Amino acid sequence: MNGYTGVSTLFIVAILAGCTAKSETKEESKSQAFPVIQLSHQNTTLDRDYAGNLEAVQNVEIRARIAGYLDKIMVDEGQSVRKGQLLFQLNAAEYQAEVAKAQASLESAIAQSKSVEVESERVKLLVDKNIISASESKLAKAKMESAKAAINEAKAALDNARLRVSMASIRAPFDGVINRIPFKRGSLIDEGTLLTTVSDLREMYAYFNVSEKEYLTSIKKRLDPNKTTMREVELLLADDTHYGHKGMVETTETIFEGNSGTIAFRARFPNPNHLLRHGATGKIRLTTDVDDALLVPQKAVFEVQDKNFVYVVDNRNRVKTRSFIPRSRVDQFYIVQSGLREGDRIIYEGIQNVKDGMTIVPKPLPSDSLKALYASAL
Incomplete structure (x- = not known):
């Protein structure tokens, strides 16, 4: 009888201890406090980054317009230059010879023109005296026109020869910076060869x-x-x-x-x-x-299978997971597209210790902290 009473007593004590433990666990669960924020619409700014390629406002290839040996390089790579500054000098000896030849051709054409002019005047006198026919006068005029054309042709050839000489001196087309120079002094340069590029980096x-x-x-x-x-x-x-x-x-x-x-x-x-x-x-x-963006702090969000969730606290302080669709991110916040609305209370911090369905003690974030929190996204 005494043994039976002892066993009963131990059994009752165990039951009471278990109830006490459950009560303490339940009470402990109820007593856990978490910071909570209430969602509200805010005006914010959204940053978007795009891959960009940078180019100088002016970036021009400097190419040789004539062929020749590269006699002088007047600049160095990375050097700043001014518009009109001499960059490269090609050997212009053969082009200067062409100038002399064109000059001689012009002088010969001028001399020939003078001879034709004298002959034309003589023909005119003879025609006026009816010594020769008028057709001879027309022929003389034609020779004069041909002589003038020869002079113009010789002048054009001289101008072209002088231009080719000037092309041997290669100058900067604008203020800029010299890029790579692939050739050295003495190199044989073909017409159209790329000598360098000049970039206006202002x-x-x-x-x-x-x-x-x-x-x-x-x-x-x-x-x-x-x-x-x-x-x-x-x-x-x-x-x-x-x-x-x-x-x-x-x-x-x-x-x-x-x-x-x-x-x-x-x-x-x-x-x-x-x-x-x-x-x-x-x-x-x-x-x-x-305007009127609903912002959710990133630290309040967790992901499951590529979906975003938060812990929402209801009016009875019970926690329930809820998914939402973000529109985009700005700083440390998500901008909500759907799934959450203004006035929802969500757990801001400590979500790793929260379970769905548990009851918590919400600790609203102080107004000053809340303002500072949203201010970081503005």
Whole structure:
């Protein structure tokens, strides 16, 4: 009997202990507190980056217009030059000989013309005295016209010879910077040979492509209807650092490229320190104003099978997972497209310790912290 009583007593104690443990666990679950924010619409800005190619406003190939030996190289690679500055000198000896030959031909044509003129005057006197027929006068005039034509032809040949001599001196077409020089002194240069290129680096073009959807939904809204240009844009260099000067989008193509479905834009950036170079790459950052955006902090979101979820807290402080579709990201926030609405309360931090269906103690984020939180996305 005493043994039975002892067993019963232990059994009751165990039951009470289990109930107490369950009660404590339930109470502990109820007592867990998590920071909670209430979603509201905010005005924000959305940054979009596009791959861009940089080109000098002027980038011209310097080619030899005549053949010859390269006598002098007056500049070095990377050197700044001024418009009209002598860059290369080809040997012009044979072209100078052509000038002398053309000069001699001109002098001969002039002398021949004088001889024909004297003969024409003699014929005129004889015709006037009826010594010879009038047809001789016409023949003399024809010889005069032929002599004048020969002079004009000789002058053209001389001008052409002098022009070819001038082509031996190759000068800068504008202020710029010399690029690579592939030939050395003494090289035999053919007509049309590329000697170098000159780039005007004071300003740079940045070309980038935008999809048709983005053009219609966001970028087109920022176009100036009078000038078809946009506001300032930023440039991120290849190392993702911000370029120190902002640019302006000044023009766009009128046709979407068929295969990619994109349209090209061109922005102009100042380049006072010549940091940007022709052929470089970067990212063009366009900033779009978004009104009444519903922002969800990234740290409140978790992904399951490529879907985005948050923990929503109901009026009874119970937690329930809910999926939503983001429109895009801005800084550390998602802009909600669907699935969430203004006024929803979501767990802001500690989501790794939350389970669906549990009851929590919500700790609303202080108004100052909430303002600072959203301010980081504005």
